Amino acid sequence: MQDWSKWPTVEPLKSSLTFDFNLKVPTIITPTTTTATTATTISINSLNIGQSDSEDFSASDAESTSSVVSSTNNSIKYPCLLCSHFEFESRTILEHIFNQHKFVIADVNQITNLSSYLEHWKKQFVGKPLTEFTTVVQTQTSKSEPITNYYLLSDILPQDQNIRKKLQTDQLNSILEQQHSERINPSFTCACPMCPITFKGDRSSVTTHLVEQHNFNIGLSDNLVNLKELLEILKEKCDEIQCLYCEKTFKSQSVLKLHMKKKKHNRLNPTNTTYDKYYLLNYLEPGKNWEDLKKDHGDNDDDDNKYINNIDIMKQAQNENNGNHQITHWDDWTEGSDNEIEDSAVCLFCETHFDNSDCAFDHMRNVHNFDFDKKRKSWNLDYYESIKLLNFVRRCIYEMICCYCGDKSFKDKQSFFSHLHSNQHEHCGVVQDNPIWKDAQYLFPTYENDNILTNFEEFDESENQQYLEEELEYQSNLIDEMQQNRDNILRKMNESNITLN
């Protein structure tokens, strides 16, 4: 029998500790897209369309501007697909590719992220002939000159289509994340473009102020992203006494105000594409701006508003309880990469990070000889005692006290961990009789956001079962009743010859 009174006393924590993960700080991504490609106009006189499956290739409409204008960002490199040349501007790299390699990318303005697109294909083209992925377009400027082949990479190829789709969704997600961080950012400050008032905190206060005080509508703040930049642009224009709609300059502020009032120029010019990148609607589909989208889809929202009678709703609810899900409203929200940090768990006895708590428990079982599930069953620990055990171990490791024998003589982590891991990890655990770990202070979590605490349990079906059965019975009775009522009403209506419209 050991003497537990010699155990080093540990004071209860005032507040929980935090883990320090080596976080990669998520950077805010601004969309970079292709600039208007003006220079690469291809004039082809006579076309002989060469190989395999290709449709009629009309002269590429390089003059068409993309819907989202990029900023010529000097830090982005556009690598050439076929050699090791690279440029800093999309326009010049496309020129290079065309001139040097006779290579054309179809619908290049609709690619959201040209540099990753080029990089991906660069890897694909290593060691393979061009014709494996591209269609060949043969041209001949006049009868006497030789035939030259142009290679066209377009989304006929399913791989290409997938890449384009993926880039598009990535951009959309990153822009939504940016909007989300803007929305929850409590330190948002901005000045109104038209008067010297500054606003703090809530993004929508600026837009409502513009509408109410200056009668100028730029749209709801939820539809906007990079709001600060937009407001700065507007401020510049106002300072130059320029009307924001027709973009004519005036002599003074009062003349401008009169003009805007008279002509009702109280919104932004819809055809001006510099504003496109601030409105989320334009990121939905590449290559189309809001006008095209409106034409295409019209009123397609009707399928959400269908009339469903309440019996169908009850049946759906009943199916959900059974586990057959027809209402998939909530299925679309799946967390991607940001959850990797949140899901991660730290081992109790060493400092390794794991992707999730299951891995951590496996590791503890294999490496540290600490099988928590087994211990719970053999010692008959209930929920609260298990929590206490875990928090106790965490605390001991933090204070560099051995959780098994109470040894406090360690000065540095190295010797401490070597002690713990000695004798086949005998000291990775606690002694069952030790009353110290059953103290109530260990009900409070030692570390904040400790995923070990939320995931150590095996799920117990029985708690849920009785409730489910009762719900099921109640619901089926209700459905029968409702069905009967409905039948009665229909029968009465038939009898008195009323027809449903």
Add this chain to the structure above:
Amino acid sequence: MADTTTAAQADQKPTRAFGRQPQRGAPQRGGARPQRGAQEPKSWVPVTKLGRLVAQGLIKNIHEIYLFSLPIKEFQIIDRFLHLKDEVMKIVPVQKQTRAGQRTRFKAFVVVGDHNGHVGLGVKCAKEVATAISGAIVAAKLSVIPVRRGYWGNKLGAPHTVPTKVTGKCGSVAVRLVPAPRGTGIVAARVPKKLLQFAGVDDVYTSSRGKTRTMGNFVMATFFAITKTFAYLTPDLWREVKLIKTPYQEHSAILSEKKE
């Protein structure tokens, strides 16, 4: 039966038309819909029986409605009784395959709550983010549920934790809430923690199982779990309570008055 029409949508459509008319040519850019705050000037005309009773002030407390499990179809009813804060949890782009290519829309997930015993969750899909958010807030208000709080040990002070262990399941995700002593805080992953904060639960342990990466199912499972707090019959509820009439029956005279 007037009660079966989803009156919330009936309310929304007229405001859409109002907004679009003055703008010619550029509805999106000009902000077609009135701002969220500007809805006050339009007074609420109730469409359902319950709505009429609430508008006339005949129902004093939202718990009278919860007692009889009456379906609430108008979000203004909830607004009358509770001051709810809302927060957008996530906006997700979703795609649907159509004949003319793909159609992408935004889906907004919103949680509402008063941090003191009432929470709701809402989802809405729409072409514009602002529409999706306001629709989701309406859906969330319609789904508001009361949350029962209890004690871990001594019944001192205000209730701070769940009264019993409850579990909720949605899809493959199961979440279990366990009472915790005062001062523990909410021991849960980030998103369910937010939901529990909005519910007004101060201390609780959670245990989750299944593919918790499907955040939607994870959040719904916690929501079902806290719904069950009021469905659980604890011994202090054993005492029999006299039957009272439903509001429809009690105020049947007023309801059957014809409108002028």
